[in-house]
Amino acid sequence: MSKNHLHSVKIIKLVERQLGRDADAELIDELSAHMEECPECKIYVDSVKQTIKLYRVTDQKQSIPNDVSDRLFKVLKLKK
């Protein structure tokens, strides 16, 4: 985002509220309207959303290794 993008702070806050599911419909409308007129903010918003999406997609749930599971049951004194 350029140093001269004076409304960036406001937009960042709006984006964070939207991404954080803390925004109401009015704020989302305001953000959407602004992005239609402002390519820089649209790039910013899209890139932050994309970052989160990439992490969610790659966030494969790991299976627990057998040795870790064995030690867990041993510590808990439980039978598998």
Next chain:
Amino acid sequence: MEEQRTEKQLVADAKNGDQSATASLVQMHSAKIYSLAIRIMQNKEDAEDVLQETFIIMMNKLHTFSGKSSLYTWLYRIASNVAYGKFRDKKHLDPNLSPDEPNFKTMSGHELHHWPDHLDDKLDDEAFRNCLMQALEELPENYRTVFVLRDLENMSTRDTANILEISEANVKVRLMRSRLFLRDQLLNHFKCVERPS
């Protein structure tokens, strides 16, 4: 037979001292808790410690579990607390860290670039996946925990704040900075891989 008992029945039986029910609950949830612990701790040894401590607490405190939330949510809060406690023990993190904490890279003033198209295709690229993980590792723990809980685990701002013993405002600030940090780290990676050799 264990598979015919619902989780609710297993919890009730475990509360009454049924070891096989307790074992079934551990079996049901240990992989998910281990996965959460790995993401927060970023190393297997500490993650295993978190896993073991979480289920030790479960066994000692199961009688206090009211059943208002799912057992996983309850375990998840325990695991998050244990993990964050380890950071506090190791590094004496200040739970009331100022939202204006200095020396943290933000995107403010950074040049904005278009991102490459078809980013999803890059997920097959091991170097790109490593870059994603490396960027997450480079996030300071008190930021990474917020990012994992809020964005990867979809925990609410309030619950995250309660677990980490910080204000909701601080959760929001850390989340914003985490996202910007990760975004910038990935952007640097794109610049490297897109640059002609």
